[in-house]
Amino acid sequence: MNYNELMSQRAQAIMPSPIRRFFDLAENMENVISLGVGEPDFRTPWPIRSAAINTLERQSIFYGANSGLLELRTEISNYMERKYQLSYHPENEILVTVGGSEAVDLTFRTLLNPGDEVLVTEPCFVCYAPLISLADGVPVPLPTKEENEFRLTAEELKAAITPKTKLIMLSYPNNPTGAIMRRENYEELAKVLRGTNIFVLSDEIYSELTYGSKHTSIAEIPDMRERTIVINGFSKAFAMTGWRLGWMAAPAEIIAQARKIHQYGIMCAPMVSQRAAISALKNCDADVKHMVSEYDHRRRFLLERFAEMGLRCFPAQGAFYLFPSIESTGMDSETFCEQLLQEERVAVVPGSAFGESGKNNLRISYAYSLKHLSEAADRIEHFLERHAK
Amino acid sequence: MKELLKLLKQNSRLSNGELATMLGKTEGEIANQIKELEAKGIIRGYSVILDEELADSDVVSAYIELKITPQPDRGFDEMAKLISAFEEVESVTLMSGGFDLGITITGSGLKQIASFVSQRLATLDGVLSTRTHFVLKRYKEKGILIQDDPGDERGVYL
Numbered sequence: 001m002n003y004n005e006l007m008s009q010r011a012q013a014i015m016p017s018p019i020r021r022f023f024d025l026a027e028n029m030e031n032v033i034s035l036g037v038g039e040p041d042f043r044t045p046w047p048i049r050s051a052a053i054n055t056l057e058r059q060s061i062f063y064g065a066n067s068g069l070l071e072l073r074t075e076i077s078n079y080m081e082r083k084y085q086l087s088y089h090p091e092n093e094i095l096v097t098v099g100g101s102e103a104v105d106l107t108f109r110t111l112l113n114p115g116d117e118v119l120v121t122e123p124c125f126v127c128y129a130p131l132i133s134l135a136d137g138v139p140v141p142l143p144t145k146e147e148n149e150f151r152l153t154a155e156e157l158k159a160a161i162t163p164k165t166k167l168i169m170l171s172y173p174n175n176p177t178g179a180i181m182r183r184e185n186y187e188e189l190a191k192v193l194r195g196t197n198i199f200v201l202s203d204e205i206y207s208e209l210t211y212g213s214k215h216t217s218i219a220e221i222p223d224m225r226e227r228t229i230v231i232n233g234f235s236k237a238f239a240m241t242g243w244r245l246g247w248m249a250a251p252a253e254i255i256a257q258a259r260k261i262h263q264y265g266i267m268c269a270p271m272v273s274q275r276a277a278i279s280a281l282k283n284c285d286a287d288v289k290h291m292v293s294e295y296d297h298r299r300r301f302l303l304e305r306f307a308e309m310g311l312r313c314f315p316a317q318g319a320f321y322l323f324p325s326i327e328s329t330g331m332d333s334e335t336f337c338e339q340l341l342q343e344e345r346v347a348v349v350p351g352s353a354f355g356e357s358g359k360n361n362l363r364i365s366y367a368y369s370l371k372h373l374s375e376a377a378d379r380i381e382h383f384l385e386r387h388a389k
Numbered sequence: 390m391k392e393l394l395k396l397l398k399q400n401s402r403l404s405n406g407e408l409a410t411m412l413g414k415t416e417g418e419i420a421n422q423i424k425e426l427e428a429k430g431i432i433r434g435y436s437v438i439l440d441e442e443l444a445d446s447d448v449v450s451a452y453i454e455l456k457i458t459p460q461p462d463r464g465f466d467e468m469a470k471l472i473s474a475f476e477e478v479e480s481v482t483l484m485s486g487g488f489d490l491g492i493t494i495t496g497s498g499l500k501q502i503a504s505f506v507s508q509r510l511a512t513l514d515g516v517l518s519t520r521t522h523f524v525l526k527r528y529k530e531k532g533i534l535i536q537d538d539p540g541d542e543r544g545v546y547l
Contacts, residue, residue: 036542039543041541157521293392296411297396301407303410370400
């Protein structure tokens, strides 16, 4: 069979993840130290695991409600109220999904008609553009700048809007830059969006991981809730990546459409994870606090090390990434990363993987022990000394 | 202070500079805080966690349960202090439950520990009984794993 001719053109047009591609190289090397992963190094807190064990021991594990367990949706609703003064009705405004990623995919498929443009703030996580294309939308990169602390400004937004703009995609705290948006920044964007028919997809998966300030959701800003789809999940905050559980919160009309797609494609999110997640929201505030303070120590440690070695780095205040600039080395990020891997056996992700605007940066994850970070930083320092211009 | 102690408990060899960076303080502030913690007796010392078996394969440790008669006025303190004074003794704790004092001791062989227990501990006035448990293998101490690094299970799946 001639597969290439027979299979979906759209599927074939999608590029494999550039993060993945790079790490295939590292896999065959000895003594590689990685700063590449995008998930917590902590184990899932015990109250969550214990709830899962109890479920396995004592309960049947059948299909559940398409939207997710009502008890979990109620806890999610309480959580959003408690943390962000956001009010979403558990009955019809919250949908429990298979990770935040399913919620992202669902949002595009729910909102987009062929040719609709989605403004995607970059640098950003790698999944948005391919998923937009699969939903017949047109991803339009909207680069943010380091001098604006990688925040989207009202002027940039205004200039990018066209009659075809259906949706704007925001992700703060941001992967890969670690940037955050403050209330006043969102208020500026709200001025542009108010009175339009433009939706906002706000991927807030890193909302718990902010350092020195509290996370704000754009849905908190007056008139934004009606147009916003808030996405969050358990992976990053509760160290539950493998449990595959997230949610979307949005006006009932949007959830009703999304639920149909979810119902046919997924049925329901994994029930063991759902029961465990109830415990995450009820019992794990202290665990989350502990993890956040550990990330903060590491963040400060690495920022200081980079400053010492003269590697310019935006002082990230969220997520668990640093996004240093390597412009001074004269190398592009792909070349830098490949040579760093070959010469010092350190694997980091080239900033270009997250959009053209990241081509002079590296994404460094600090979801690692201090000892690990310290060793990796020493190696990067050697590399920089050798390649100093 | 709480965060500082947490970091020191994880690794007391972090320099004041490193601690200052991680906690968003100056090096001088950290030095003062540590001085204060030491002066107040909150920090009593700094030690090292060894894989004893790798360091010296002959070394033997034991955990000893002691039942004693409390003395009028002074309760268990007098005896605890007396036992703490022995150099071989690594830790002394007053326990609730089936016995009174828990003692850890490390020596260069079974015989050495046996003779310490029989000749020096059991003979003390007020010691009613002793039970000695030898340590077979250590897995974790003071939050530090004494095991081979399990490696990073995380892949990069994206």
